[in-house]
Amino acid sequence: MAHHISDYLVIGSGIAGLSFAIKASQTGSVTLITKRRLADAATSYAQGGIAAVSDPEDSTERHISDTLSAGAGLCSQDVVSYVIEHAPARMQDLVDWGMRFDAERGLEAGHTFRRVFHAGDFTGREIEDVLIKKISQQKNIAVFENHIAVDLITTGKINRRFAGADERCWGAYVLDINGNTIQTFLAKTVVLATGGAGKVYLYTSSPDVSTGDGMAMAYRCGATMANMEFVQFHPTCLFHPQAKSFLISEAVRGEGAILRLKNGQPFMHKYHPMKELAPRDIVARAIDQELKSSGEDFVYLDITAKGEKFLTARFPNIYSTCLKYGIDMAKDFIPVVPAAHYFCGGVKTTLSGETSIRHLFAIGETACTGMHGANRLASNSLLEALVCADTAVTRARELVAAPCSFPDIPVWDSGNARDSDESVVVSQNWEEIRHFMGNYVGIVRSTKRLERAARRIELLQQEISEYYWNFIITSDLIELRNIATVAELVIHGAQQRRESRGLHYTLDFPASSAHPADTIIRRFPTV
Numbered sequence: 001m002a003h004h005i006s007d008y009l010v011i012g013s014g015i016a017g018l019s020f021a022i023k024a025s026q027t028g029s030v031t032l033i034t035k036r037r038l039a040d041a042a043t044s045y046a047q048g049g050i051a052a053v054s055d056p057e058d059s060t061e062r063h064i065s066d067t068l069s070a071g072a073g074l075c076s077q078d079v080v081s082y083v084i085e086h087a088p089a090r091m092q093d094l095v096d097w098g099m100r101f102d103a104e105r106g107l108e109a110g111h112t113f114r115r116v117f118h119a120g121d122f123t124g125r126e127i128e129d130v131l132i133k134k135i136s137q138q139k140n141i142a143v144f145e146n147h148i149a150v151d152l153i154t155t156g157k158i159n160r161r162f163a164g165a166d167e168r169c170w171g172a173y174v175l176d177i178n179g180n181t182i183q184t185f186l187a188k189t190v191v192l193a194t195g196g197a198g199k200v201y202l203y204t205s206s207p208d209v210s211t212g213d214g215m216a217m218a219y220r221c222g223a224t225m226a227n228m229e230f231v232q233f234h235p236t237c238l239f240h241p242q243a244k245s246f247l248i249s250e251a252v253r254g255e256g257a258i259l260r261l262k263n264g265q266p267f268m269h270k271y272h273p274m275k276e277l278a279p280r281d282i283v284a285r286a287i288d289q290e291l292k293s294s295g296e297d298f299v300y301l302d303i304t305a306k307g308e309k310f311l312t313a314r315f316p317n318i319y320s321t322c323l324k325y326g327i328d329m330a331k332d333f334i335p336v337v338p339a340a341h342y343f344c345g346g347v348k349t350t351l352s353g354e355t356s357i358r359h360l361f362a363i364g365e366t367a368c369t370g371m372h373g374a375n376r377l378a379s380n381s382l383l384e385a386l387v388c389a390d391t392a393v394t395r396a397r398e399l400v401a402a403p404c405s406f407p408d409i410p411v412w413d414s415g416n417a418r419d420s421d422e423s424v425v426v427s428q429n430w431e432e433i434r435h436f437m438g439n440y441v442g443i444v445r446s447t448k449r450l451e452r453a454a455r456r457i458e459l460l461q462q463e464i465s466e467y468y469w470n471f472i473i474t475s476d477l478i479e480l481r482n483i484a485t486v487a488e489l490v491i492h493g494a495q496q497r498r499e500s501r502g503l504h505y506t507l508d509f510p511a512s513s514a515h516p517a518d519t520i521i522r523r524f525p526t527v
């Protein structure tokens with residue numbers, strides 16, 4: 001089978017991948033692959049918006065200071081400054097491409113000024129629509145939907161002898177999900193824009209595509225990973241068997257909603273003077289504590305004090321979605337649980353998205369640039385993705401301009417793999433990982449819980465690896481293998497951090513160290 005060759009290979013179609021592709025296509029050919037449809041991305045789910053300074057009474061320094069204080073001592077000051085200083089210019093790109101934001105700005109937890117650009121509570125969906133439309137107008141971009149990257153092709157993967165030496169990325173093996181074939185995509189630069197990994201946890205606000213594929217692929221080929229233990233949990237995700245990952249925005253608490261136990265008693269007064277308006281991690285920890293001590297599955301969010309008229313106007317998306325599941329938020333309490341929401345860590349990169357492997361970039365939630373430190377400030381992630389897609393294009397363009405001759409790259413070899421007659425292994429392992437990650441590596445951790453999790457993931461990794469090499473691979477198996485790898489990285493990151501900081505809270509080391517440092521994980525690449 002012939003290889004697909006282009007200047008840029010972009011993996012992922014959220015805000016990071018799409019905005020990179022639009023700009024890169026001005027100077028070269030772009031291949032964009034995405035594992036479902038283009039719009040299947042966490043970006044489409046963002047409700048709150050994008051933070052950027054626009055009011056003369058606000059200031060860049062203030063936005064920087066809010067970001068650094070959320071990041072709890074681990075942000076890279078240079079990255080934060082660059083991203084925030086360049087926010088207005090990148091927001092203008094979105095507007096030039098057709099995005100329309102509401103006239104007034106939103107206020108969110110941790111921001112000291114109303115600076116969040118939004119479009120109702122559908123901001124992410126609107127942005128994604130605008131970017132997809134723009135992509136469809138570019139001549140230089142070939143889009144492959146329902147194509148899932150399996151593994152990156154690096155110098156060490158082609159020839160074991162060079163593994164770990166001067167690694168360079170040449171492309172990726174990609175499963176065409178409908179055609180059931182594994183194809184080779186080569187490019188002068190490869191960009192991971194594969195989003196986060198919320199699906200590592202049972203309860204998550206993230207969509208099904210968020211299985212940490214880019215993080216796992218990068219780690220397997222030896223890229224440096226950073227701060228994987230900092231997983232942000234959103235306090236209020238709808239608890240309903242059919243509503244897999246629906247978020248009840250923080251703005252609902254901002255409008256006066258009260259958290260109640262199943263017996264109707266409020267409880268936030270026990271945890272923080274600001275009660276329901278306490279910072280996100282404190283509210284999530286309080287709910288977790290109440291659930292662990294009561295053994296219940298959920299708590300309630302009560303916004304019934306506001307009438308239907310107000311709720312339908314302020315929260316049209318949340319109101320209609322709850323109603324679809326039989327909950328009228330003007331009359332009923334909403335059952336909620338904390339849910340994994342955002343990965344602050346990821347593939348360690350420079351501000352320009354360069355990873356430790358030459359010609360391999362990572363941008364958006366997959367990357368760890370240093371922007372978010374130990375805790376992300378609300379509405380800063382779409383911003384970081386947008387700004388770093390731009391800096392990455394500038395650097396990637398230089399690499400693409402240099403002459404390049406591809407080495408001989410073998411086609412994918414399935415060996416003696418056969419069709420699986422035991423798909424139950426995949427679903428069983430998938431469930432097991434997501435359960436124990438929630439219980440042992442969730443909001444409140446301890447040395448003992450992390451040890452238990454580490455033992456379990458080691459066993460599961462062996463089983464998954466055997467299964468992976470013996471059977472013909474499917475997208476479910478690829479994703480299982482990746483969530484197992486990300487779970488392992490989160491556990492090991494959490495074990496290395498012998499302090500509590502930002503989103504990482506452990507009963508055995510409740511204080512913060514006086515010398516904050518990133519957690520770095522790297523392993524010798526495997527083929």
Ligand SMILES: Cc1cc2nc3c(=O)[nH]c(=O)nc-3n(C[C@H](O)[C@H](O)[C@H](O)COP(=O)(O)OP(=O)(O)OC[C@H]3O[C@@H](n4cnc5c(N)ncnc54)[C@H](O)[C@@H]3O)c2cc1C
Nearest residue numbers: 012013014015016035042043048049149195364365379382
């Ligand atoms: C419910 C919710 C609400 C949020 N609200 C906000 C908000 O208001 N403001 C804010 O700043 N942030 C918000 N966030 C976070 C923000 O949405 C994400 O961090 C951001 O959208 C990530 O963008 P991305 O381009 O990096 O990844 P994504 O948008 O997740 O896109 C990743 C893409 O990669 C594809 N992909 C993954 N693996 C593969 C593979 N192996 N092969 C091919 N394709 C692959 C996926 O299909 C997808 O297209 C929210 C997140 C959630 C879940």
